[in-house]
Amino acid sequence: MSELWELPAAELGTKIARKETSARDVVDAHLSRIEALDESVNAFLTLTPELARATADDVDRNVSAGEKLGPLAGVPLALKDILCIDGVRTTAGSKILENYKPPYDATVVQKLFAAGVPIIGKANMDEFAMGSSTENSAYGPSRNPWDLARVPGGSSGGSSAAVSAGFAPLGIGTDTGGSIRQPASLCGVVGVKPTYGLVSRYGVLAFASSLDQVGPFARTVEDAALLLEVIAGYDRMDATSIRQPVPQYRAALDAGVKGLRIGVVSDWIEGEGVQPGVTQSIRAAIDALSGLGAEIGEISLPSFRYALSAYYLIAPAECSSNLARYDGVRWGLRASDAKDVVEMNVRSRTAGFGDEVKRRIMLGTYALSAGYYDAYYGKAQQVRTLVIRDFEKAYERFDVLLGPTSPTTAFKIGEKADDPLAMYLNDVFTIPSNLAGAAAISVPSGLADDGLPVGLQLLGPPMSEELLFKVAYAYEQARGPIATPPLWVNA
Amino acid sequence: MALTREQVAHVARLARLAFTDEELDRFANQLSDILSYADQVTALATEDVPPTSHALPLKNVFRPDEIEPCLSQEKALSTAPEVEQGRFKVPRIMEEP
Numbered sequence: 001m002s003e004l005w006e007l008p009a010a011e012l013g014t015k016i017a018r019k020e021t022s023a024r025d026v027v028d029a030h031l032s033r034i035e036a037l038d039e040s041v042n043a044f045l046t047l048t049p050e051l052a053r054a055t056a057d058d059v060d061r062n063v064s065a066g067e068k069l070g071p072l073a074g075v076p077l078a079l080k081d082i083l084c085i086d087g088v089r090t091t092a093g094s095k096i097l098e099n100y101k102p103p104y105d106a107t108v109v110q111k112l113f114a115a116g117v118p119i120i121g122k123a124n125m126d127e128f129a130m131g132s133s134t135e136n137s138a139y140g141p142s143r144n145p146w147d148l149a150r151v152p153g154g155s156s157g158g159s160s161a162a163v164s165a166g167f168a169p170l171g172i173g174t175d176t177g178g179s180i181r182q183p184a185s186l187c188g189v190v191g192v193k194p195t196y197g198l199v200s201r202y203g204v205l206a207f208a209s210s211l212d213q214v215g216p217f218a219r220t221v222e223d224a225a226l227l228l229e230v231i232a233g234y235d236r237m238d239a240t241s242i243r244q245p246v247p248q249y250r251a252a253l254d255a256g257v258k259g260l261r262i263g264v265v266s267d268w269i270e271g272e273g274v275q276p277g278v279t280q281s282i283r284a285a286i287d288a289l290s291g292l293g294a295e296i297g298e299i300s301l302p303s304f305r306y307a308l309s310a311y312y313l314i315a316p317a318e319c320s321s322n323l324a325r326y327d328g329v330r331w332g333l334r335a336s337d338a339k340d341v342v343e344m345n346v347r348s349r350t351a352g353f354g355d356e357v358k359r360r361i362m363l364g365t366y367a368l369s370a371g372y373y374d375a376y377y378g379k380a381q382q383v384r385t386l387v388i389r390d391f392e393k394a395y396e397r398f399d400v401l402l403g404p405t406s407p408t409t410a411f412k413i414g415e416k417a418d419d420p421l422a423m424y425l426n427d428v429f430t431i432p433s434n435l436a437g438a439a440a441i442s443v444p445s446g447l448a449d450d451g452l453p454v455g456l457q458l459l460g461p462p463m464s465e466e467l468l469f470k471v472a473y474a475y476e477q478a479r480g481p482i483a484t485p486p487l488w489v490n491a
Numbered sequence: 492m493a494l495t496r497e498q499v500a501h502v503a504r505l506a507r508l509a510f511t512d513e514e515l516d517r518f519a520n521q522l523s524d525i526l527s528y529a530d531q532v533t534a535l536a537t538e539d540v541p542p543t544s545h546a547l548p549l550k551n552v553f554r555p556d557e558i559e560p561c562l563s564q565e566k567a568l569s570t571a572p573e574v575e576q577g578r579f580k581v582p583r584i585m586e587e588p
Contacts, residue, residue: 103566196546210545239552240545309529320506327507329579334572341584342507350509358508362499363522365506379532381542386535388543421524437546462547 004029006488009075009169009223016074019063023056023074027118030076034121034167037487042142043152043162044121045081046089052076052118059116071226071250073116077170078162081122082129083214084203085109092205093127093137093155096326096333096352106203107235108172108214115230120168124158127354128323129179129207131155132426135417136356143413144187145485146452150410153183153426156217160187163217165487170227171217176208177311178405178430180215181442185405185455188444188482190224190472191217193430195462196437197242199228200235208318209240211311211434221443221473225249228465244463252466253473258293260471262286263398265459266298267305268429275408277448282404285445285456288478289402289471299394299401303386304432310383311431312424313367313376319357320364326352359420387435395461400471403429405442405455429457439464443472444482453482493523 004012004026015021031049038044059074079085082092084102091097105113112119126136134142134157142157144150145165152161156173160183163171173180175193184191192215199214206212216227232246264286269279290296328334328348335347353361367376394401406426416423433440439462442455456475460468496512499519503510510518564577573580 100570103562103569197549236554240547240549242547306531306535309532312525313529313532324507328572329581331570332572338582341581344582345507346509349507353508359518359521359525361506361508362502362518363525366494366498366502366522366526369502369505375533376529378542379535379537380529381544382537382540383532383535384543384546385540386537388546420521421528424525435543435546 005033005166007169008220009072009218010220010226012075012169013071013073016059017063017069023059023118024053026074027052027056027076027120030120030168037165038167040143040148041145041161041165041487042140043078043123043158043165043167045091045093045124045139045158047121048085048088048119051085051088052120055113055116055118062116070115070230072170072230074118075170076118076120076168077112077172078121078123078159078168079109079119080125080156080159080173082125082174082205083108083172084205085119088122090122090205091139092129093125093139094352094354094357095138096348097331098333100331102203104203107200107237108231109203111231117170117230123156123162123171126155126157127357128205128319129155129174129176130319130356130360132178132182132423133416134158135413136354138354141413144410145487146188146410149412150452151186151413153186153406153410155179157183159217160184160189160191163187163189163219164485169219169223172214172231173217174204174212174214175434176211177315177434178427180217181405181430181440181455181457182426184217184442186410186453188453188485189217189219190221190444191215191442192224192228192465193433193440194228194232194465195242195439197240198232198463198465200238200241202235202237206322208315209322210318211315221469221476222250222253225253225469247466249466249469252470255470256292257289257471257474260294260400261398262289262294262296262471263299263394263401264296265401265403266300268403271407273407273425274404275448277450278404278406278408278454281445281448281454282456285475285479286402289475292474292478297398299398301390301394303383303390306383307387307432307435308424308428310380310387311427311435312363313380314384316360316364317367317377318364320361320368323357323361356420384435387432391432391436391438391461400464400467401459403457405429405457409448409450409452409454433459438462439468441468441472443476446479446482494519494526
């Protein structure tokens with residue numbers, strides 16, 4: 001018999017609703033696993049056992065009272081430490097917010113509470129979501145449950161490591177340039193970057209506001225679909241929120257892929273820097289989808305090779321503007337004994353921000369400064385238009401696009417830490433969807449020859465989540481169960 | 492595009508950050524590398540392409556101008572490093588006369 005922490009979210013929800021187990025027992029099983037193993041993984045920055053148990057007890061009371069609850073009621077979740085919970089420390093992985101306790105809940109958090117989802121802790125991340133490894137966290141890196149000497153990816157690496165390690169079957173991350181999909185790929189879990197505007201950003205500490213989007217992590221496609229149903233939807237507190245009803249993602253899962261046109265992004269399959277083991281795994285996934293009756297073709301998207309450079313102008317520009325709010329006045333770290341307010345600003349920011357955040361603030365400030373705005377920021381926004389046009393052309397021929405999520409499997413901690421540009425190249429396949437505000441999903445496609453997980457990325461137009469879930473689910477069923485991380489055995 | 496130490500120091504002043512000389516040199520090198528890579532973008536001929544600042548076709552979003560509940564003064568000040576008489580307190584802003 002499986003331990004409670006091994007079960008997928010949908011199964012746990014059913015067991016709780018049928019009183020085969022209690023939400024309290026489910027939460028406690030995950031908390032003991034965290035207690036035993038998180039010292040070696042460092043997935044969490046803050047644990048919230050009282051909060052999780054209170055939610056679980058509410059769920060158990062409601063089950064006893066015969067109330068009909070949502071499918072995820074009582075199922076624990078790891079929340080990226082960039083979403084605010086009223087009164088709970090929220091650091092964004094930064095020293096500048098070491099003691100910050102926000103006075104309100106993010107909309108996503110309100111929705112999780114309403115669905116009876118116990119939040120078990122705040123997950124580690126690269127500082128202000130800037131990074132691809134969690135090595136930029138001011139509180140030390142998280143470690144990959146598949147190999148503790150390797151990174152879990154980033155920036156939402158704490159959430160993906162938690163879901164992979166069995167600390168929680170569900171996780172929440174944010175994806176600005178790949179920060180959900182890449183860590184999902186490196187940890188062998190499912191990660192969804194929803195359409196821009198599908199999930200509210202209210203109460204999410206801002207990095208690059210035209211790109212940031214909240215999304216789910218899970219170990220199965222079904223669980224990810226259920227979680228997106230909970231957190232998606234129009235919110236008047238977010239002016240960029242899409243006014244459309246949320247589809248029932250789970251209901252559409254098993255419609256199959258027969259006759260569906262899938263476009264393989266050819267430059268991504270054997271491009272420069274793509275690990276051969278990754279290519280092999282993706283080719284096997286393509287064969288599986290073809291076997292299910294999908295029509296496979298190839299496509300080349302010329303503007304995509306400029307997407308990374310455009311992103312590394314747009315995101316830093318928006319970040320330099322967003323992070324101006326950390327001035328030591330209203331919240332966060334304040335340097336003491338400054339002689340005037342400017343010195344206080346400078347010393348607080350200099351002491352509070354880490355190197356990568358400073359690098360991006362500097363890059364963005366430069367790209368927006370007089371004389372360079374047109375050459376950098378203006379051009380980057382034009383490239384954004386070209387990327388959107390290439391996607392539109394591709395979707396005339398294909399229903400969805402396909403490629404790897406990340407060019408490599410998980411790399412060693414420290415391997416790329418001193419080379420910012422090498423680190424940025426992790427995001428080369430994920431960035432186009434962010435620039436276009438479109439949807440994408442990463443599904444595990446098994447292990448590469450190095451024994452580490454590979455992620456298959458499926459890309460669709462804005463609001464194509466139902467379609468992507470359907471393809472991902474069909475693939476997942478054809479693929480069959482995958483290996484579990486060594487951390488599952490050593491427990 | 493190579494940035495000089497002086498340019499980096501100027502941008503740091505704009506961004507309200509302070510760096511040691513060693514950091515200025517390191518940042519000058521790293522930012523120059525990143526900008527050289529980004530020069531791919533500036534080299535693209537895109538004269539007739541309109542810029543995209545936002546991926547969705549959203550116009551201004553308005554709501555009725557009605558008073559609604561909001562954070563209390565106490566809660567809004569609860570995160571502040573220093574508070575005085577219901578306000579955020581900061582070090583001196585003006586020079587003494």
